[in-house]
Amino acid sequence: MTGWHSAGGGPxxxxxxxxxxxxxxxxxxxxxxxxxxxxxxxxxxxxQHIQLTVIAVGIGFGxxxxxxxxxxxxxxxxxxxxxxxxxxxxxxxxxxxxLLVPLTGLTVTTVEIALTSYTLFILYRNxxxxxxxxPAEVLESARGMGLTRRQTFFRVELPLAVPAILAGLRIATVxxxxxxxxxxxxxxxGLGHPIFDxxxxxxxxxxxxxxxxxxxxLLALTADGLLAYAQRALTPWSRLR
Amino acid sequence: MPTEAAELVFDEATKVYPGRGxxxxxxLSLTVPAGEICVLVxxxxxxxxxxxxxxxxLIPLTGGDIRIDGTSILEHxxxxxxxxxxxxxxxxxxxxxxxVEGNIGTVPRLLGRPRSWIKTRSAELLELVGLDxxxxxxxxAQLSGGERQRVGLARAxxxxxxxxxxxxxxxxxxxxxxxxxQDEFLRFQSELRKTVVFVTHDIDEAITxxxxxxILREGxxxxxxxxxxxxxEHPVDDFVAEFVGRDRALKALALRTLGxxxxxxxxxDGLPRLPADASLRDALxxxxxxxxxxxxxxDADGSPLGVAKREDLLQ
Numbered sequence: 001m002t003g004w005h006s007a008g009g010g011p012x013x014x015x016x017x018x019x020x021x022x023x024x025x026x027x028x029x030x031x032x033x034x035x036x037x038x039x040x041x042x043x044x045x046x047x048q049h050i051q052l053t054v055i056a057v058g059i060g061f062g063x064x065x066x067x068x069x070x071x072x073x074x075x076x077x078x079x080x081x082x083x084x085x086x087x088x089x090x091x092x093x094x095x096x097x098x099l100l101v102p103l104t105g106l107t108v109t110t111v112e113i114a115l116t117s118y119t120l121f122i123l124y125r126n127x128x129x130x131x132x133x134x135p136a137e138v139l140e141s142a143r144g145m146g147l148t149r150r151q152t153f154f155r156v157e158l159p160l161a162v163p164a165i166l167a168g169l170r171i172a173t174v175x176x177x178x179x180x181x182x183x184x185x186x187x188x189x190g191l192g193h194p195i196f197d198x199x200x201x202x203x204x205x206x207x208x209x210x211x212x213x214x215x216x217x218l219l220a221l222t223a224d225g226l227l228a229y230a231q232r233a234l235t236p237w238s239r240l241r
Numbered sequence: 242m243p244t245e246a247a248e249l250v251f252d253e254a255t256k257v258y259p260g261r262g263x264x265x266x267x268x269l270s271l272t273v274p275a276g277e278i279c280v281l282v283x284x285x286x287x288x289x290x291x292x293x294x295x296x297x298x299l300i301p302l303t304g305g306d307i308r309i310d311g312t313s314i315l316e317h318x319x320x321x322x323x324x325x326x327x328x329x330x331x332x333x334x335x336x337x338x339x340x341v342e343g344n345i346g347t348v349p350r351l352l353g354r355p356r357s358w359i360k361t362r363s364a365e366l367l368e369l370v371g372l373d374x375x376x377x378x379x380x381x382a383q384l385s386g387g388e389r390q391r392v393g394l395a396r397a398x399x400x401x402x403x404x405x406x407x408x409x410x411x412x413x414x415x416x417x418x419x420x421x422x423q424d425e426f427l428r429f430q431s432e433l434r435k436t437v438v439f440v441t442h443d444i445d446e447a448i449t450x451x452x453x454x455x456i457l458r459e460g461x462x463x464x465x466x467x468x469x470x471x472x473x474e475h476p477v478d479d480f481v482a483e484f485v486g487r488d489r490a491l492k493a494l495a496l497r498t499l500g501x502x503x504x505x506x507x508x509x510d511g512l513p514r515l516p517a518d519a520s521l522r523d524a525l526x527x528x529x530x531x532x533x534x535x536x537x538x539x540d541a542d543g544s545p546l547g548v549a550k551r552e553d554l555l556q
Binding site: 135142145147148155237238240 | 297299319320321322323324325326328330332333334335336337338339347348351380381382383393396406
């Protein structure tokens with residue numbers, strides 16, 4: 001484990017300058033510290049956290065979508081592919097980081113590989129389930145009207161799977177935001193870094209813990225809300241059922 | 242393919258599923274003249290839905306042939322064949338993510354029709370099937386069962402196909418709405434004059450909608466193919482007689498009207514009155530209810546046309 005104390009701006013009590021009474025008492029909500037370190041601690045960590053999440057979910061979605069196409073088209077491959085993503089999901093995150101370090105080192109790549117592999121299980125299952133959930137009579141009428149296999153996929157099966165796919169993206173995104181805090185064990189990116197920093201401070205630096213932890217929670221809620229909104233806006237028909 | 246109604250010929254059409262004893266459809270031969278409704282009816286296991294799906298090749302033929310206006314279905318490109326045949330199923334199968342207009346426009350879009358054409362066509366079809374134009378922007382989930390089936394009909398008619406295949410289209414709809422849909426279907430069929438193959442398990446529906454009825458028995462063999470009247474009056478065997486029911490004589494009366502009878506001269510002495518377009522069945526019911534032996538047939542204005550006696554009805 002490398003030290004998070006070396007992080008730029010990571011404060012150690014007592015703070016330099018003139019610490020407020022709140023900081024001296026190690027209060028939970030010292031606004032002076034928050035405003036002073038927004039620029040050098042909190043905001044960079046938040047941006048890094050968003051980057052970690054977006055890259056992991058984006059790549060994870062790409063891979064899961066391709067795997068889901070294969071598992072949907074060739075049914076006999078569904079169980080092995082699902083089993084593979086399931087297996088990845090069951091490895092504890094710290095253990096997966098440890099397994100990857102010899103290969104890719106203490107790098108963002110290592111973290112992204114781990115985060116991405118966790119999204120696969122949720123995304124794969126949701127995409128395949130969404131594609132499979134199209135009612136038989138809808139497929140029969142599509143066939144009877146002369147839609148080709150390809151047209152049936154792009155005009156019927158895929159649009160009807162969108163609610164399930166977006167539901168999967170919501171879960172995967174929120175889960176990734178949460179797991180990404182653990183990345184601070186390896187790298188100094190993301191909101192996990194100030195969280196661990198606060199925990200490792202003698203006496204527990206309460207304001208930093210609350211601020212960075214609170215930001216992680218806010219980020220998760222915001223992402224969830226945005227995706228929920230996208231779901232409603234993109235598939236107005238799905239709420240009618 | 243012509244856009245007017247097409248003649249449909251089943252020529253020894255046969256379907257055998259491997260591993261299953263006996264055929265599902267067994268050497269079925271019948272001709273549906275252009276513009277007529279042929280109802281396939283029979284007990285379950287009679288192969289009526291299989292026979293229907295042979296036509297648009299949702300189920301491939303094992304033997305024999307099916308021809309549309311003289312051309313074998315096997316010679317048509319599969320996709321083009323299906324786009325040129327209207328297809329209506331019991332569960333409708335509307336696309337839940339598309340509006341009513343989007344659903345109706347499915348085949349025209351595939352055929353490359355412009356958006357404005359589809360909009361106009363969809364409004365026309367909604368009117369034809371008895372729905373307000375405002376339905377165009379609704380989603381299937383916002384419709385009742387009867388409304389969905391109307392949209393299903395409009396969707397099948399969208400590309401003006403010469404042939405319609407209807408698989409128990411009103412089977413999942415409650416009896417009152419079903420009767421109304423049957424009437425409206427017959428009303429616009431009398432204008433459009435499509436060739437229609439209509440599957441049902443309900444002999445009364447077959448009698449109501451069919452120009453001709455094909456009765457299929459177990460194993461997909463054709464028992465009788467004839468007009469409703471002839472099937473009711475002259476069933477070829479016990480199977481058909483039993484299938485059409487003990488009340489077949491009454492059902493046959495329902496197919497004829499007082500106007501079809503030769504009436505005796507009118508002598509208005511307080512006889513019960515019925516219009517000339519009333520069915521013989523209704524007339525008989527009236528005589529039984531009123532304990533009378535004759536009734537006065539009147540025209541639309543109520544002026545007497547003549548007298549129908551009980552024995553005239555039962556001729």
